Amino acid sequence: MDTFLGLDATLLARIQFGFTVSFHFIFPSISIGLASYLAVLNGLYLWRGDEVYLRLFNYWLKIFAIAFGMGVVSGIVMSYQFGTNWSGFSDLAGPVVGPLMAYEVLTAFFLEAGFLGIMLFGRRRVGPGLHFFATLMVAVGTAISATWILSVNSWMQTPQGFAMNADGQFVPEDWWQIVFTPSFPYRLAHTLTASYLATAFIVGGVAAWHLLRGEAHNAVVRKMASMALWMIVITAPLQVVLGHEHGLNTYEHQPVKISAMEGHFESHEDGAPLILFGIPDQEAGEMRYDISVPHLSSVIFGLGWNGAMDGLDVVPDTEEPPVAVVFWSFRVMVGIGFLMVGIGLWGLWARFRGNVYASPMLWRAMIAMGPSGLVAVIAGWITTEVGRQPYVVYGQLRTADAVSPLGASAVGWSLIAFIVIYFAVFGAGVAYILRLMHRAPSPVERGPRSSSGPTRSAGVTPQAQIDAKGHPGPAE
Numbered sequence: 377m378d379t380f381l382g383l384d385a386t387l388l389a390r391i392q393f394g395f396t397v398s399f400h401f402i403f404p405s406i407s408i409g410l411a412s413y414l415a416v417l418n419g420l421y422l423w424r425g426d427e428v429y430l431r432l433f434n435y436w437l438k439i440f441a442i443a444f445g446m447g448v449v450s451g452i453v454m455s456y457q458f459g460t461n462w463s464g465f466s467d468l469a470g471p472v473v474g475p476l477m478a479y480e481v482l483t484a485f486f487l488e489a490g491f492l493g494i495m496l497f498g499r500r501r502v503g504p505g506l507h508f509f510a511t512l513m514v515a516v517g518t519a520i521s522a523t524w525i526l527s528v529n530s531w532m533q534t535p536q537g538f539a540m541n542a543d544g545q546f547v548p549e550d551w552w553q554i555v556f557t558p559s560f561p562y563r564l565a566h567t568l569t570a571s572y573l574a575t576a577f578i579v580g581g582v583a584a585w586h587l588l589r590g591e592a593h594n595a596v597v598r599k600m601a602s603m604a605l606w607m608i609v610i611t612a613p614l615q616v617v618l619g620h621e622h623g624l625n626t627y628e629h630q631p632v633k634i635s636a637m638e639g640h641f642e643s644h645e646d647g648a649p650l651i652l653f654g655i656p657d658q659e660a661g662e663m664r665y666d667i668s669v670p671h672l673s674s675v676i677f678g679l680g681w682n683g684a685m686d687g688l689d690v691v692p693d694t695e696e697p698p699v700a701v702v703f704w705s706f707r708v709m710v711g712i713g714f715l716m717v718g719i720g721l722w723g724l725w726a727r728f729r730g731n732v733y734a735s736p737m738l739w740r741a742m743i744a745m746g747p748s749g750l751v752a753v754i755a756g757w758i759t760t761e762v763g764r765q766p767y768v769v770y771g772q773l774r775t776a777d778a779v780s781p782l783g784a785s786a787v788g789w790s791l792i793a794f795i796v797i798y799f800a801v802f803g804a805g806v807a808y809i810l811r812l813m814h815r816a817p818s819p820v821e822r823g824p825r826s827s828s829g830p831t832r833s834a835g836v837t838p839q840a841q842i843d844a845k846g847h848p849g850p851a852e
Contacts, residue, residue: 380788386779388787389461396454403447409575410440411515418508431596435817465778472546476528484521530560534629562622573611574749580604581746584739586816596817605723612716633763636702640687647671648685656699697765709755
C-alpha cells in the first residue's frame with residue numbers, strides 16, 4: 377500500500393481536511409458572536425446615547441474585521457479540497473451539496489459583503505440609523521451562513537430526501553427534507569449558541585485582563601465585563617440543555633456514534649453505566665480503568681434505570697469510528713461546558729454581593745477560560761465528524777470511496793505545506809488580534825443619557841465630539 381510516513385492517502389486527506397477546517401471553524405465562530413455583539417452595542421448606543429457603547433463598538437470592530445477576513449480566506453482554501461482530495465464526494469454528493477453551498481453564497485455571503493463596508497467605515501457617511509441597519513444585516517448574514525453550512529453537514533449526518541441514480545450519485549427528490557433533516561435544528565441551535573458563548577468568554581477574558589491591569593475605573597472595561605458575564609449566565613446553562621437534546625437526537629439517528637462517545641464497547645441489558653473516565657482499548661473491545669456511575673447513561677438517554685443500550689459489539693469492526701478520539705473529545709467539550717456554567721454562577725454570586733469588579737480570583741479564572749469556548753467548539757466538531765466515520769454521508773457513502781485517487785506522498789507533502797503556511801499566515805493574524813486586545817479601550821466620561829437617541833451638543837454628532845477629543849474614529 378502506498379504510504380507517506382506510514383499513513384495512507386485516505387487518512388492523510390482526512391487529517392488535511394481536519395486541520396484546515398479546525399483553523400477555519402475558529403474564525404466564523406468569532407465572527408458570528410462578535411457580529412451580534414456589535415449589533416447589540418450599536419443599538420444600545422442609539423437607544424441610550426451612552427458613548428461607552430460606542431467605544432466598545434469601535435474597540436471590537438477592528439477585531440471583528442480581521443477575524444472575518446481570516447474566516448473568508450480559510451474557507452475558500454478549504455473548499456478547494458473538495459476538488460483536490462475529495463473528488464469522489466464532489467462527484468457523488470455534488471447534486472445535493474453543491475446547490476446548498478451556492479445558496480449560502482447567494483444569500484449570506486452577499487448580504488455580509490454588501491453591508492460590511494458600511495459597517496466598517498460608514499457611520500459618518502450614511503448616518504447612525506442606516507449604519508445600525510448595516511451592522512444588523514452583517515450579524516444576520518453570519519447566522520444565515522451558519523444555517524446553510526450546518527444544513528449541508530446535517531444532511532451528511534442524517535441524509536434524507538434523495539434517490540440514487542445509475543451512477544451512484546445522490547439525486548435530490550425533496551429539498552425540504554434535504555435542508556431540514558432530523559438533526560438540523562439541534563445542530564444549528566447548538567452551534568450558534570456555542571459561537572455566542574465562545575465570544576462571551578473572549579470578551580470577558582479581555583475585560584478581565586484589563587481589570588487586573590488597573591482598569592477597574594474604566595467604564596468601558598467595566599461595561600465589557602458586565603455584558604460578558606450576563607451573556608455567560610444566560611447561554612452556558614442553555615448550551616447544556618441544547619447539548620443534551622442534541623445528544624438524544626444523535627442517539628436516535630446515529631447510535632453507533634453515541635456508543636463511541638459513551639465508551640460502550642459492550643451492550644448493557646439491565647442499564648448502561650455512565651463512564652466518566654477510562655482508557656478505550658478498541659483492539660480489545662473494552663474500556664480499561666474506567667470510573668463510572670451505574671445505570672446513569674440509560675437514565676440520561678431516557679431509557680429508565682434498567683433500560684437496555686446497545687454497544688459497539690452489535691456492529692462489525694469496520695463500522696466502528698475511532699473510539700478514543702470521539703470518547704475524549706466529547707469529554708473535553710462537556711467538561712468545558714460545565715466549567716462555563718460554574719463561571720457564570722460565580723459571576724452572578726459576585727454581582728449579588730456587589731464586588732463583581734473587585735474579584736481578582738474570578739477575573740483570573742475568566743482569563744484562563746478566555747479561549748475555552750473555541751476549544752469546546754473544536755472538540756465538539758471532532759466528536760461529530762470523527763464519530764461519523766467510516767462514512768462521509770452517514771450510512772450511504774464511505775470515506776474510502778469519497779477520496780480522490782491520489783498518491784499518499786502528494787497528499788502528505790501538501791499537508792505539510794498547509795501546516796507551514798497556515799501557522800505563518802494565520803499565526804500572524806492571531807498575534808495582531810491579541811495585540812489589539814492587549815490595548816485597553818480608552819476611557820470616556822459618562823455623559824447624560826437620552827432616551828431618544830445619542831447625546832448631541834450644539835448640533836455636533838457624538839462621533840464628531842469623540843473625534844474632536846482626539847479619540848479614534850469609527851474603525852479604531
